[in-house]
Amino acid sequence: MEQHHNSETRTPLNSVAVQRRSKTKSYRLSYRSGIGAASRLGFTPGLTARRLNTSRKAPKSNNITEKVTKEQLALLVKTEWKLSYVTPLYQFRHTQLKSYSRQLSAFIAAEKQQGLAVDVEGTQNRFRVSFSLVQEMTESVDDAVTVFIQIHSKPLIVRQDEPQRPVWSGWLTCINGNLEYLRSLPKDFICLPLFCSSEAGGLTSVVKSWFQQSFDCCFGPLEISHTSLQWLMALWTNCHPESSIRQLKMIWTLPVEPQLQVTYTVNAEDAWQLWSSVRKENTAAAGEENSIDIEEVTSFMQGLKGHFFRHFRLDLSAGRLDEVSTALGSAKHSGRIKFSNSKYMITTLMLLTECALLKMPI
Amino acid sequence: MSRGFVYNILFRTGIVLSVYIRMSLLKPFSKLPGLNAANILLVECEEQFQKSLADALVEETAVTVYVRLAKSLPLPKENEESRPRIDLVVFIINLTSELSFQSAEASLKYLDPGYLLGKVCFMVTNARNASVPTERLDAVRKLAAALHCPLLFAEDQTPDGVTYATKRLLSILKVSAGLVPMATALYLSSLTSCTVPPDIDQPSFD
Numbered sequence: 141m142e143q144h145h146n147s148e149t150r151t152p153l154n155s156v157a158v159q160r161r162s163k164t165k166s167y168r169l170s171y172r173s174g175i176g177a178a179s180r181l182g183f184t185p186g187l188t189a190r191r192l193n194t195s196r197k198a199p200k201s202n203n204i205t206e207k208v209t210k211e212q213l214a215l216l217v218k219t220e221w222k223l224s225y226v227t228p229l230y231q232f233r234h235t236q237l238k239s240y241s242r243q244l245s246a247f248i249a250a251e252k253q254q255g256l257a258v259d260v261e262g263t264q265n266r267f268r269v270s271f272s273l274v275q276e277m278t279e280s281v282d283d284a285v286t287v288f289i290q291i292h293s294k295p296l297i298v299r300q301d302e303p304q305r306p307v308w309s310g311w312l313t314c315i316n317g318n319l320e321y322l323r324s325l326p327k328d329f330i331c332l333p334l335f336c337s338s339e340a341g342g343l344t345s346v347v348k349s350w351f352q353q354s355f356d357c358c359f360g361p362l363e364i365s366h367t368s369l370q371w372l373m374a375l376w377t378n379c380h381p382e383s384s385i386r387q388l389k390m391i392w393t394l395p396v397e398p399q400l401q402v403t404y405t406v407n408a409e410d411a412w413q414l415w416s417s418v419r420k421e422n423t424a425a426a427g428e429e430n431s432i433d434i435e436e437v438t439s440f441m442q443g444l445k446g447h448f449f450r451h452f453r454l455d456l457s458a459g460r461l462d463e464v465s466t467a468l469g470s471a472k473h474s475g476r477i478k479f480s481n482s483k484y485m486i487t488t489l490m491l492l493t494e495c496a497l498l499k500m501p502i
Numbered sequence: 503m504s505r506g507f508v509y510n511i512l513f514r515t516g517i518v519l520s521v522y523i524r525m526s527l528l529k530p531f532s533k534l535p536g537l538n539a540a541n542i543l544l545v546e547c548e549e550q551f552q553k554s555l556a557d558a559l560v561e562e563t564a565v566t567v568y569v570r571l572a573k574s575l576p577l578p579k580e581n582e583e584s585r586p587r588i589d590l591v592v593f594i595i596n597l598t599s600e601l602s603f604q605s606a607e608a609s610l611k612y613l614d615p616g617y618l619l620g621k622v623c624f625m626v627t628n629a630r631n632a633s634v635p636t637e638r639l640d641a642v643r644k645l646a647a648a649l650h651c652p653l654l655f656a657e658d659q660t661p662d663g664v665t666y667a668t669k670r671l672l673s674i675l676k677v678s679a680g681l682v683p684m685a686t687a688l689y690l691s692s693l694t695s696c697t698v699p700p701d702i703d704q705p706s707f708d
């Protein structure tokens with residue numbers, strides 16, 4: 141995004157090429173007109189104009205099970221994924237997956253020879269990589285198809301009846317990415333900003349360096365901020381009437397001398413009652429698609445914190461929310477996500493894609 | 503505008519309570535200033551950064567700096583008589599804790615509106631921390647901009663950071679205490695007050 145802004149300022153104002161990006165250009169103009177001349181020096185406007193959406197559509201149980209096959213879904217749920225953001229990939233073709241698999245396995249073998257620590261049992265294993273596409277896991281037409289990568293280890297002695305369990309798996313995805321941004325990318329660039337990897341030590345870094353070498357992209361850690369965790373709490377609680385969340389569990393860390401960790405578990409029914417009482421005011425024009433505002437989310441959170449304070453005299457605002465988990469999944473502040481139920485995955489992924497796009501430096 | 507903001511809060515709390523609050527307001531001009539002296543009040547909920555700042559502030563030699571520390575306002579009534587005139591009130595907000603911001607906001611009610619003419623400053627720490635949601639910094643910015651106060655960013659973990667923060671506070675303090683000729687607190691605050699970009703509330707996407 142920074143690059144585009146710079147190139148915008150150099151083109152003349154009445155050039156036709158700038159028209160397409162008029163919305164982002166207007167951000168820059170409005171910012172400059174509002175502040176005096178002194179602030180124009182050395183300020184990077186791109187950094188302040190980045191916020192999460194303040195209102196979101198309530199999640200519906202997408203019929204994802206109809207679109208994506210059961211086996212592919214089974215690969216995605218029930219594992220804890222570590223999140224990173226990826227900048228757009230240059231010349232990544234969805235048709236050349238086989239050659240990418242071969243290249244990646246050769247790369248891993250080369251790295252092993254160089255002595256890079258890849259901690260697998262036995263040093264004589266070779267690796268077989270498979271790239272696959274998860275079709276139909278997209279929300280809008282402009283999203284690139286999700287790419288799923290698996291690495292199996294090939295022991296020298298293969299027994300026929302042993303099922304091949306993957307040593308490492310990961311996937312790149314983009315769900316409902318910002319349309320304007322996707323269209324403003326130059327051709328040859330594919331945007332798959334969210335990268336999820338299962339933890340297996342050295343293999344993740346090897347895969348990342350292969351991607352960086354082949355497609356000229358950058359990886360970076362993606363944390364789930366406090367606001368995003370609040371959104372996930374609200375969105376998951378909102379799904380309670382359709383599929384029970386069983387309980388809403390939060391883990392807070394308080395900054396006291398021996399560090400205090402608080403696990404705050406709320407019964408699903410009570411969480412739903414609190415949430416519906418917060419939403420009550422806004423169901424006036426109730427239609428199918430109700431949008432949830434950030435104020436409702438913050439008042440939900442305030443209610444939970446106030447209840448805790450009344451009983452324990454501990455204000456949770458002084459601490460940090462580390463983890464949120466329900467029967468639908470769990471999300472950790474350090475950037476780990478787990479889907480336990482495939483029904484509401486799409487909405488969660490939409491939120492995470494937005495976070496990844498916001499954190500990306502371009 | 504800034505006066506209206508503080509008075510609004512006072513009127514909302516009811517007549518009797520507003521009288522009570524008025525009595526415990528910190529007033530800027532009710533006492534005489536000292537000779538070649540400056541008094542600064544550091545208000546911080548966590549009470550950590552203010553200690554290292556205070557140690558660095560008192561080392562100033564050109565002016566005698568008296569530093570007072572508080573966790574929140576209102577200040578205790580017992581010291582009311584012996585307390586000198588406070589020239590600058592600094593609210594230190596740690597962005598990693600939401601409680602810090604809420605406590606600073608609550609303390610603002612006990613400040614006489616006269617302070618908002620350049621004798622209040624906001625200092626924010628941990629702004630670069632990755633765990634800080636952007637909304638919190640936005641909220642602090644909006645608060646500082648609404649009150650026309652400067653907003654300083656400080657690094658509290660390294661001694662260099664404390665030194666830089668001290669230097670900036672001293673320059674504002676000297677003006678607020680009237681020790682700089684031809685410069686007043688109101689003049690300085692109109693130059694250095696925080697501004698928010700007009701599109702601060704617009705989400706990046708959609």
